[in-house]
Amino acid sequence: MVDEIRSKAKELLTDGTVECVIGYERATDGVTARPLFAYTAEEIDRFIMDNTCVHNLARYLLDRKGKPTAVVVKPCDSRTINLLVQENQIERDKVFAIGVTCPGVVEAHWGEASDEAQPRCVTCSLEVPAVYDYLVTMPGERQTRTGFPDLERMETMSPEERREFWERQFERCIRCHACRQVCPGCYCPICFVDQLDPTWVGIRNAPPENQVWHLIRAFHLAGRCIECGECQRVCPVGIPLMLLNQKLAAEVEGMFDFRPGLDAETLPPFAVFKKEELEAER
Amino acid sequence: MDMNGGPKIVGFLCNWCSYAGADMAGTSRMSYPANIRIIRVPCSGRVDPLLVVKSFQQGADGVLVAGCHPGDCHYSEGNYYARRRFGLLRPLLDFVGVEQERLRLEWVSSTEGKKFSQVVSSFQEELERLGPRENRG
Incomplete structure (x- = not known):
């Protein structure tokens, strides 16, 4: 799955569709994830995608207004793109959304990742991103929904x-x-x-x-x-x-x-x- | 809180209808509780929920927002936006323990002096029934 993200990201960078791909890499603790802004093919090899990838990367699109950018989005994060386009903050055609279906992410703190689902994931109703240009499937059993x-x-x-x-x-x-x-x-x-x-x-x-x-x-x-x-x-x-x-x-x-x-x-x-x-x- | 003077009400009244309505109550010598502190605003649509939350934080027991009747807004549609906004603010206040009865949105036209005096009186009675607020700042 992460290979799909990497090859798509490389393709987007080399054919000039985008200047930057925002994704996740392993943090220096070896367990948790952190955002990675990749501008070169070498950097793209550091991309990861699993249930420790908790951040909403679409937020960084606000810092890259007008610059063609690809971003890895989970279903909840993908709604950010629609929100910001609707509010005229970003241009849809400047954003390439690499959507990832999401079974839910886990509580992860420096040096340790638990099996416990994030509270937002047990109340989540989206399994597939609301908006994407390319879709990747993240394996894993979907977190049980508990309502509110x-x-x-x-x-x-x-x-x-x-x-x-x-x-x-x-x-x-x-x-x-x-x-x-x-x-x-x-x-x-x-x-x-x-x-x-x-x-x-x-x-x-x-x-x-x-x-x-x-x-x-x-x-x-x-x-x-x-x-x-x-x-x-x-x-x-x-x-x-x-x-x-x-x-x-x-x-x-x-x-x-x-x-x-x-x-x-x-x-x-x-x-x-x-x-x-x-x-x-x- | 000192209930001797009765509950404190902050009233945001729109310039075109409700403020004139309060004026009408005065010139017609109708009585209404003196607990209300009136703030004149251009339109009920001007009343930012921040003003309401801030009023509660600064010690108000109740907040009244009054504007023109739907369809009569001086700016055509300000009161429709206000209606949506306060319709949503009320459940939020209730959610954090400020009883939603403490925020009122009323339509009072410039000729409704009597209605204005009734609105303030009934609001005061309601606030006395609810008692003083505790988490004031």
């Missing part, structure tokens, strides 16, 4: 319990903004959290300030989050950020029958409206 047990558990809690739950989560936040940096949907040149005048999110690190950050971060991704789960993966203090994103995704699907990133044409829910709707919910 955490989300359902939250719904059974009282408002008071939910408030306490989130306060415990938000008080751990160190506001490193890794969730934003890794997110393919967070590309504003100036983020509201970095603005000083007005200061939307105070510099003091306290649950109420952190809550403003997390609620608005999630809301800015409402109807846009492609559920790659990178925010939660990179969180150094383990805040279950995907709970907020999944809650909004479920509401968006229920209200507007829309899931982002499945195609590049449908307008997102906040860009359109119907004259007759939502009066009962109001």
Whole structure:
């Protein structure tokens, strides 16, 4: 399978279709994967593809606007391409998507890879990329789907319990903004959290300030989050950020029958409206 | 929280309908709770969810967003966008433990002084029933 990726990547580089192929290589710990930007055929030989390849590489397309680039995408990552094309951030004809069908990736930390599926993989509904120019099959038994047990558990809690739950989560936040940096949907040149005048999110690190950050971060991704789960993966203090994103995704699907990133044409829910709707919910 | 003065309500009122509606309530000498702090905005579509979340963080017990009736927006469609936005913000607030009744979206036209006073009164009653918020910043 990795041979298919390598030969396709070489072909794309040598015939000049793209200048760079973004894929995965083995990290120096010998166990986990890391992104590799290959500009030459020699570099392509370092490509790997297995269930430790956790990163969403399509996010790097934002750094290569206008430059012909090929990228290896899993099904969740592939939705990034549709999202960014829809939002006029990248040009579809400048991107060559090497799609990989995905049975799910595992929890991997420096020096060790477990058999445990990533939380985003047990809730995932896509097996084949939503968009690709060339398709490769990753072998492996598909992770069991569990639905959204955490989300359902939250719904059974009282408002008071939910408030306490989130306060415990938000008080751990160190506001490193890794969730934003890794997110393919967070590309504003100036983020509201970095603005000083007005200061939307105070510099003091306290649950109420952190809550403003997390609620608005999630809301800015409402109807846009492609559920790659990178925010939660990179969180150094383990805040279950995907709970907020999944809650909004479920509401968006229920209200507007829309899931982002499945195609590049449908307008997102906040860009359109119907004259007759939502009066009962109001 | 100090409930002596009653719950704190932040009201974002659109310039063209609801703010004039509040004015109408005043000039018609109708009474409505003084707990509401009114902020005039150009359109209900101007109200960024960030303003609402920030109001809650800064100690509001309830937030009222009021605009023109659907079809009557001064800018044709701002209130339709607001309706979608707050329709989604409400479940999110509820999800983190801010009861969704604490955020209200209402349509009040410039002649509906009476409706404005009723909206604020019923909102205050609702907030008193819910009690003070705890995780204020």
